[in-house]
Structures are given as structure tokens and as C-alpha cells.
Amino acid sequence: xxxxxxxxxxxxxxxxxxxxxxxxxxxxxxxxxxxxxxxxxxxxxxxxxxxxxxxxxxxxxxxxxxxxxxxxxxxxxxxxxxxxxxxxxxxxxxxxxxxxxxxxxxxxxxxxxxxxxxxxxxxxxxxxxxxxxxxxxxxxxxxxxxxxxxxxxxxxxxxxxxxxxxxxxxxxxxxxxxxxxxxxxxxxxxxxxxxxxxxxxxxxxxxxxxxxxxxx
Numbered sequence: 001x002x003x004x005x006x007x008x009x010x011x012x013x014x015x016x017x018x019x020x021x022x023x024x025x026x027x028x029x030x031x032x033x034x035x036x037x038x039x040x041x042x043x044x045x046x047x048x049x050x051x052x053x054x055x056x057x058x059x060x061x062x063x064x065x066x067x068x069x070x071x072x073x074x075x076x077x078x079x080x081x082x083x084x085x086x087x088x089x090x091x092x093x094x095x096x097x098x099x100x101x102x103x104x105x106x107x108x109x110x111x112x113x114x115x116x117x118x119x120x121x122x123x124x125x126x127x128x129x130x131x132x133x134x135x136x137x138x139x140x141x142x143x144x145x146x147x148x149x150x151x152x153x154x155x156x157x158x159x160x161x162x163x164x165x166x167x168x169x170x171x172x173x174x175x176x177x178x179x180x181x182x183x184x185x186x187x188x189x190x191x192x193x194x195x196x197x198x199x200x201x202x203x204x205x206x207x208x209x210x211x212x213x214x215x216x
Contacts, residue, residue: 036211037071039078045114046075046205049137055196056205057117057151059086059183061099061110065172066164070185072192084189085161087154087172089181096171101210103143108180111141115206117151119197126152130190132197134183134206147181151206153190154178161186183208
């Protein structure tokens with residue numbers, strides 16, 4: 001083996017170790033977050049609106065976007081089945097650190113509260129495999145359908161998340177083309193959502209939250 005090949009070999013080894021350490025750091029940081037899922041409230045909301053009572057989708061926007069803050073929740077056993085990254089809308093002065101919420105048409109803001117995830121309705125551009133329309137069930141989000149809000153995947157988010165183990169950013173960048181108020185998650189995350197939505201006989205609750213005592 002020539003000296004040049006030895007150098008390249010050690011460079012690859014060092015880079016591999018750096019990537020492994022970065023992944024360990026991110027996993028350790030996220031595992032240290034104390035997720036406070038309001039299972040009882042989510043079950044009550046599911047019953048109130050006649051939705052599926054075994055699972056739901058929950059977003060806690062107080063969790064920094066550089067950590068997983070979208071959750072698929074098991075309402076029968078009060079456990080988290082899956083977690084994912086989630087973007088928020090950039091409208092009305094929203095920053096990466098703090099989202100501004102609005103129900104206004106054209107605001108490009110995320111909205112809070114209970115939504116129904118439609119089993120058989122999806123976006124015109126993103127189609128069935130990448131999106132589902134959401135319908136707001138409260139006064140504070142009742143314009144969701146008119147605004148064209150959805151839960152959908154984003155390849156832009158996929159590319160950002162891929163670099164997270166290395167960059168270790170606390171906040172992900174805003175991107176209006178990926179989220180103008182929609183609940184935007186990764187391709188892998190949406191495949192989980194799609195599988196559950198298709199498997200259930202009833203629509204599933206999506207609850208977006210900004211609890212005052214949540215993680216900062």
C-alpha cells in the first residue's frame with residue numbers, strides 16, 4: 001500500500017468516527033428531552049369529533065425544529081409509536097426560533113388545534129403518496145381547508161435532516177415552498193402517516209400544540 005493510499009484510508013476512518021460521534025450526540029440530545037404528550041386530552045378530542053381512538057398525530061411546536069416534534073401516538077397504551085422532524089410556516093414574522101400562528105387566509109402561518117386528517121383527499125401537486133388534506137375542527141383553525149393546508153412530506157426537509165447528525169443545528173431553516181402553514185414532515189415520516197390513514201376505518205386526529213410549559 002502506497003503512502004497516498006494510507007493517507008486516504010485514515011481520512012475515511014477519521015471521517016467515519018466523526019459522523020458516528022455526531023449521530024450519538026443527536027440521539028443523546030433528543031433522548032434527553034422530556035416529551036409531555038397529553039394523551040388524555042388527545043383521546044377526548046378524538047372521541048369528541050368522532051375520529052379514530054386508537055392513534056393520533058401530535059405536534060409540539062415548543063420543541064425546537066432541529067429535534068423531533070411530530071409524534072404518532074398510541075392512545076390505547078399511551079406511548080409514542082414514531083417521532084419525526086416537522087417544519088412550521090414562515091408567515092407574519094415567524095422565525096426559526098418562534099413560530100407565529102394564524103388562521104388567516106394567505107398568512108403562511110401554522111395553525112393550532114384539532115384537525116381531521118382526510119383519508120381520501122390529497123394535494124393536487126403532491127398526490128396520494130405524499131400528502132393528505134387536513135380540516136380544522138375549531139374556530140382557531142377553521143380556515144385550514146380553504147387555505148389548502150395538508151400534512152405532507154418534503155424532500156427539502158429530507159436533505160436538511162440528512163445533515164443533522166453533522167451540523168447539529170437546534171433550528172431548521174424556514175422554507176415557504178415546503179411549508180406555508182402545512183404540517184410538513186419527512187418522506188419516511190409521511191409513509192408512516194399514510195400507512196395508518198389507509199389502515200383505519202375512521203379519519204385520524206392531528207393536534208398541533210404550543211403548550212406554555214413545554215420544552216424550550
